[in-house]
Amino acid sequence: MKWGKLIISLAIPLAVGAVAGIATSSNVDTWYPQLNKPSFNPPNSVFGPVWTVLYILMGISLYLIWRMPVSFARNNALRLFFFQLALNFLWSFLFFEWHLIGWALTDIVLLLVSILFCIALFRRVQRIAAWLFVPYLLWVSFATALNFAIYRLN
Template identity: 35%
Template sequence: MDRLDNSYRPGESASRAGSNSFPYTWRSQALGAAVSVLLVLAAAATGSVSASSAASRYDSLTQPDWAPPSWLFGPVWTVLYALIATSAWWLWRARPWGEVRVPIMLYVVQLVLNGLWTPLFFGAEQRGLAFVEIIALTIAVAVTVIAFARHSRTAALLLMPYFAWTVFAASLNLSVWRLNT
């Protein structure tokens, strides 16, 4: 059974949710959503600061035939960041804080790693180091998905497109690195 089935849903009593401090009020729900969005925006901003000319740099690199066009990355990351923020909020609201503290910490770790990749790959042009970093990111995302799944299948599923894209991006990073060295 999905553990989300036993979690709080709006309109349920705190006793059904299993904690006196639970369910969260609408204000704390809104605060949780805002914090989730702000964390994702911080990761995105870190990457975008060093990626001001990423599209032209990306287009100038020798790429494998299966590499996507540079214009695709913006829309893909917009959707992924929305899913990433929603997954953390969904997990946070599904369980009391004490139960989700460790998965949320893992989530923050993978966001930090997410924010580091673009400065390495585009800013510093350290494609090999960026590949090592994206492998660490992929592992961190996988561990986060597993940790989220223990508390909410929905929150974990919301991260699966991100995990798939990260695996794809790692393959692309390796190919671009090899083709441009």
């Protein structure tokens, strides 16, 4: 195991999540409570722990891909990983910081599609890395439905 690569692989998504969390936290107690939300909206206390676990799984997945021999498929998998991570990062700002619920919905749909492509591409490079993205896919599917419902209700 290459500890440096593992630490960097974990640090990248966790850092992205921490910065996005700053944008989120400044509006969770002020703007977000004023929105009409669907009955399936979870309590705010659920989001932080779930995202932390997902960012850790993403980091492990990144490490598993990164440690593979250099190849066209591996490099594309890495590029797609960072693309989806950028969409993930952008969503928090669109939704919470800038209150652009419709644009956030567009972003999260693109994120969902990119996660599906990541899983497909990761599977060719390292199967466990693909499986580690499945909880992320499930959560973002739920988050997409939640974003859509909030968009419709507001």
